[in-house]
Amino acid sequence: IDALKFASAARITAVLPYFPYARSDKKDEARISITARLVADLLETAGADRVLTMNLHAPQILGFFRKPADHLLASPVLAQYFKTKDLSNSVVVATDAGAAKFAGTFAKRLGVPLAIIDKRRSDDSERAQSVALIGEVSGMDAIIYDDEISTGGSIKAASRMLKEAGVRSVRVGVTHPVLSGNAVECLNEAQLDEVVVTDTIPISENQASALKGLKVLSTAYMFGDAIMRIHEGRSISEMMG
Incomplete structure (x- = not known):
């Protein structure tokens, strides 16, 4: 500049x-x-x-x-992709209350309901715990929507809570694949059906080959x-x- x-x-x-x-x-x-x-x-x-x-x-x-x-x-790019799937029994899930507004807009764009995970901090650390799930998800196909994946911890916790609530499948729609630290390992442990991200951040070949179910969409x-x-x-x- x-x-x-x-x-x-x-x-x-x-x-x-x-x-x-x-x-x-x-x-x-x-x-x-x-x-x-x-x-x-x-x-x-x-x-x-x-x-x-x-x-x-x-x-x-x-x-x-x-x-x-x-x-x-990036919601138009992600929505265009997810609309190619069967959404008849789907629900968009916000990882916390702060993400609910954008997730709600995304759910409206797809024409599906919204569920919200309530996260609380028990101390002054950055670590938060998922304590409650607001919305009906049992027997549905969940799409976790967020702005970025950093360590993958929030996605993993959300996936675990959703599976305990009886969802059929868990897919992720995220704009920025930061993928720091052991994020790839963490996401693989979550056993996600699909991880859909955009190309706002380049993903290394090692990460791309190691991350199961990865789909990268272009924002060009x-x-x-x-x-x-x-x-x-x-x-x-x-x-x-």
């Missing part, structure tokens, strides 16, 4: 399919940094005139920018359309219909 700025570029748009440190969006402990805001400041200081990204962990991150920032959603056409709309001065919100 800095090189383009000093080369007299008329306009610089930073395209970040995955916005780094998006989970650090609030000060929930003493003496920690709101790193998502810092990244936004760094992009602006470097000279970016606009930022284009996809599925932020929290929409309020857009408020960290003082210049235009566009937030694409969405970013291509958005970039063209920005270049031509047209609305991006029309893409969200």
Whole structure:
């Protein structure tokens, strides 16, 4: 960005399919940094005139920018894929109450009901426990919907709870495959029927071959359309219909 700025570029748009440190969006402990805001400041200081990204962990991150920032959603890509499956007995599952809004929109797009897993923290650690399942899932095909898979722990816990509740199958629909640490091993232990992700983060060949039931969907056409709309001065919100 800095090189383009000093080369007299008329306009610089930073395209970040995955916005780094998006989970650090609030000060929930003493003496920690709101790193998502810092990244936004760094992009602006470097000279970016606009930022284009996809599925932020929290929409309020857009408020960290003082210049235009566009937030694409991968739900149309994921929905298009899942609509090729038999959804007559399916239910979308949110991994926690915070994800319920986006999961509810996704469920509406698919025309299926929504269930929510209630997660609680017993202490100040990052580890949360799934304590309750809200909604009817017995005998149904569950689709766990979330913005990213990091360690895979939440997905594994959700899958276990759903199977104990009597679901027929468990599939996952996620935008960002972070897959840190032992995530692949954790997901395989969950015995998922399918793990559907997008290509916002490249998956290594080793991870791709090791992760059972993996399906990667392309978001290239969405970013291509958005970039063209920005270049031509047209609305991006029309893409969200």
